[in-house]
Amino acid sequence: MMATFTLFWITLPLFVGFGIYLLPKLARVLAVAVSLVSLAYGLWHVVYAEPMAVTLIDSFGVSLLVDQLSGFFVLTNAVVTAAVVLYCWSSGKSTFFYTQAIILHGSVNSVFICADLISVYVALEVIGIAAFLLIAYPRSDRAVWVGLRYLVVSNTAMLFYLLGAALVYQANRSFAFDALTGAPAEAIALIFLGLLSKGGIFVSGLWLPPTHGESESPVSALLSGVVVKTGVFPMVRFALLLPEFDPLVRFFGVATALFGVGFAVFAKDTKRVLAFHTVSQLGFVLAAPAVGGFYALTHGLVKSALFLTVGKLPSRDIKSLKKNPIPTSLWIALAIASFSISGFPLLSGFGAKVLTTKNLLPWQVIGMNIAALGTAISFAKFIFLPHTLSSQDQAKKVPGTGFWLAMAVLLGGLVFANIFYYEAYTLSNTVKPLVTIALGWLMYLLLFQRVSVKIPRVAERFDHLIGAMSLTLTFLFWMVLA
Numbered sequence: 144m145m146a147t148f149t150l151f152w153i154t155l156p157l158f159v160g161f162g163i164y165l166l167p168k169l170a171r172v173l174a175v176a177v178s179l180v181s182l183a184y185g186l187w188h189v190v191y192a193e194p195m196a197v198t199l200i201d202s203f204g205v206s207l208l209v210d211q212l213s214g215f216f217v218l219t220n221a222v223v224t225a226a227v228v229l230y231c232w233s234s235g236k237s238t239f240f241y242t243q244a245i246i247l248h249g250s251v252n253s254v255f256i257c258a259d260l261i262s263v264y265v266a267l268e269v270i271g272i273a274a275f276l277l278i279a280y281p282r283s284d285r286a287v288w289v290g291l292r293y294l295v296v297s298n299t300a301m302l303f304y305l306l307g308a309a310l311v312y313q314a315n316r317s318f319a320f321d322a323l324t325g326a327p328a329e330a331i332a333l334i335f336l337g338l339l340s341k342g343g344i345f346v347s348g349l350w351l352p353p354t355h356g357e358s359e360s361p362v363s364a365l366l367s368g369v370v371v372k373t374g375v376f377p378m379v380r381f382a383l384l385l386p387e388f389d390p391l392v393r394f395f396g397v398a399t400a401l402f403g404v405g406f407a408v409f410a411k412d413t414k415r416v417l418a419f420h421t422v423s424q425l426g427f428v429l430a431a432p433a434v435g436g437f438y439a440l441t442h443g444l445v446k447s448a449l450f451l452t453v454g455k456l457p458s459r460d461i462k463s464l465k466k467n468p469i470p471t472s473l474w475i476a477l478a479i480a481s482f483s484i485s486g487f488p489l490l491s492g493f494g495a496k497v498l499t500t501k502n503l504l505p506w507q508v509i510g511m512n513i514a515a516l517g518t519a520i521s522f523a524k525f526i527f528l529p530h531t532l533s534s535q536d537q538a539k540k541v542p543g544t545g546f547w548l549a550m551a552v553l554l555g556g557l558v559f560a561n562i563f564y565y566e567a568y569t570l571s572n573t574v575k576p577l578v579t580i581a582l583g584w585l586m587y588l589l590l591f592q593r594v595s596v597k598i599p600r601v602a603e604r605f606d607h608l609i610g611a612m613s614l615t616l617t618f619l620f621w622m623v624l625a
Contacts, residue, residue, distance in 0.1 A: 146197045149209060152184050153256065156249025160242050170241040174228045177245055181221035181252060188214030189563070196258070203312075204319030208258035212383070215436030216255040216376055219443035222556050223368035224248045227361045230451055230549035240280055247273035247365065254373040259318040260308040260334065263377055264301065267341055271297035274370055277362045278354065289357040296350050296608055297341060303616070304337025320377075320384055332619035335378070335391070336612060339619075342374020344429070345399045346611045348422035349603050352406075355418040360454025363414065367421045368447035372439055375425050382432035391622060392429050397510040400426030404517030409596045411461050413453040413525075420521055421446055423514060424484070427495075430511055431502035434495075437563055441483065441495040444560070448480040448553040449525075455542045464528050473542070474530035476550050481522035483557045485583070486515065486576035491560035493576060494567040500575075512579070519583020520591055527588070 156177050163170050194210035224244065231240070250273060253266035271294060279290030308318060310330035315322040323331060340347040351371070355363045382392040403423025410416040424442045428435040455473055458464055483492035496515065503511055 145192070145195055149184075149195070149197060149207065149256070152180060153249065153253055155180060156245050156252070160245035160249065163242050163245065164238055167238040170238045171228055171232055174241045174245050174248075175225055177248060178221045178225035178228065181217055181248070182225070185214045185217030185219075185221055189218060190214075199262075203261070204259050204317035204322060205262055206258045206319060207256045207262075208380075209256045212379065212436040213255045215440045216372060217252055219372070219440045220248060220251050220255070220369045222552060223364065223443050223447045226447055226451070226549040226552040227364050229552065230364075230545050231361050232545040232548070233543060234545070240277070243273045243276045243280075244365070247277065247370070251369050251373055255376055257377075258320055258380075260304075260311060260320070260322075261318040264305055264308060267304075267373060268298075268301055270370060270373055271301065274366065277365065278358050280362070281359060285357055289354055293350065293354050299609065299612065300337045300340030300347075302337075303333045303340075303612070307331065307333030307335075307337065320380060323381065324385055324387070328620060328623040331623045332616055335619050335623075336616045338374045338378050339395065339615060340374070340612055341371075342378070342425060343371045343422055344374065344395055344425060345402055345422075345615070347608075347615055348399065348403065348425075349611065350608055351422055352415045352418040353600075353603055355421070355450070356412065356414045360450050363417075363454075364447040364450040367417065367450055368443040371421060371425060372428070372443070375428050375435075375439070378429060379432045379435045382429075389432065392432055393504065393507060394622075396426045396428070396430030397507050397514075398426070399423065400430060400514035401510055401517075402426070404514050404521060406598060407521040408517050408591055409594075409598055411595075413456065413459045413461060413464075414450070416461075416521060416524060417446060417449050417453065420484075420518070423518070426514065427499055427511070430507055431499045434498045434502050437491075437560075438495045438499055440560060441491045441557070444553045444556045445480045445484045445492060448476065448550060448557075449484075451546065451549055451553075452476045452480070455546060461524055461528075468529040468531040471530045471532045474528060476554065477525045477528070479554050479557070481525045485519045485522050485580050487580060488568065488573055488576070489561070490557045491563070492557065493573075494561055494564035496576060497567040497572045498564055515576075515579050516583050516586075519580045520587045523584045523587035524592075526584075527592075 159173050159177050163173055188209055189211055197207040199205045247270060250266050250269040254263055257263045257266060275290045275294040278293055279287045307330045311322050311326045312318055314326050339345060343351045355366055378392050382389040400423050403419050403426060407416050407419040407423060410419055428438050452473060456464060456469060483490035486493050486496040
């Protein structure tokens with residue numbers, strides 16, 4: 144019964160997405176309805192359901208696996224998609240936008256339940272096309288160029304991945320994840336390179352800042368909230384199914400957390416701060432694979448809320464925002480999300496960070512504590528922005544109903560998600576995050592807000608991104624052999 148419903152659920156967004164042109168006036172309603180079905184499905188597998196495996200093509204190892212890890216990622220996709228649709232409700236977006244959003248939603252869900260290399264490849268390719276069309280939606284020259292840039296990087300990454308999958312099949316006659324055991328080193332290196340690039344992990348994540356920075360806010364929310372996690376999810380699954388890959392995944396988790404936050408603390412553009420911090424937070428998901436699903440849920444809600452909120456600010460430049468107070472209502476939304484991602488109690492970011500810390504290995508602890516401190520420094524930039532209630536001009540800038548419905552869904556989710564790990568609320572667990580946050584704020588006020596460091600963007604150029612892939616492949620090959 145559940146297997147049949149799973150197949151219906153996974154194909155539903157594709158039928159609705161392509162059929163939405165027949166009922167264009169219902170595009171928004173259908174998009175929310177599809178999200179609610181995914182919400183129910185994900186919540187069921189998080190709370191109640193036992194792991195379920197479905198074999199599609201046995202001779203090739205093509206199969207599905209749905210468990211609590213899948214449930215958390217599906218839940219993230221459902222809530223973020225619903226919030227983005229509510230945000231865009233009165234924006235005049237065309238049927239085409241909602242079609243791509245629904246197809247993207249369904250393709251992302253597919254990755255989260257696939258248990259074989261070839262199904263993941265097909266889903267990731269569809270995601271790349273749908274994401275490109277959403278990035279290029281404004282049809283401006285800059286949007287089209289950024290979209291094409293994303294598409295080429297994505298397709299290049301998937302080419303490496305496909306070569307690796309073919310080598311795995313040649314060695315073991317199966318595309319199943321467990322066929323990676325005993326696969327040639329070059330196959331594993333190619334597959335990991337594709338996933339690292341698709342997910343924006345470590346130096347491969349340098350495509351994120353220009354892509355998220357130039358995309359419309361709702362598209363940035365989708366990219367950061369769920370799309371990048373499609374590259375991360377298979378690696379988390381590898382680490383859980385195949386213990387020999389756990390050290391490799393954890394290493395990239397720590398390296399990515401430090402790499403991303405190192406850029407974020409010095410960035411002066413709001414969307415670039417969030418983009419670099421997306422890279423860093425994906426490192427937290429990889430650093431403790433056993434609890435990566437819960438951290439992914441928390442991060443997806445926070446980052447989507449932040450991208451949607453900064454899109455309503457009068458400027459992207461933090462220096463300019465310090466001189467011109469923003470509406471207090473917008474500041475409250477920024478502050479709640481920033482508190483959560485910094486690990487403040489009463490929001491799910493606190494439980495996610497405590498749970499991650501408890502699942503770290505000893506060699507990871509110092510690096511991840513530094514990354515947590517950098518997170519507090521980064522988001523102090525938003526928390527300490529001046530704000531006002533009094534100005535009539537500021538009152539006119541307060542966003543409409545769609546924005547607040549989206550915030551209610553996302554920020555309300557941060558409070559509701561606390562129930563998944565209420566055991567975190569002990570005195571010893573509470574003190575450490577509060578000390579980290581206080582130290583981060585102090586360092587920001589005394590040092591980082593006074594320091595002006597311009598980060599070179601040369602590494603983000605298209606030709607350098609492809610070069611970084613080659614270097615990463617060499618590094619991966621060496622690590623797998625070691």
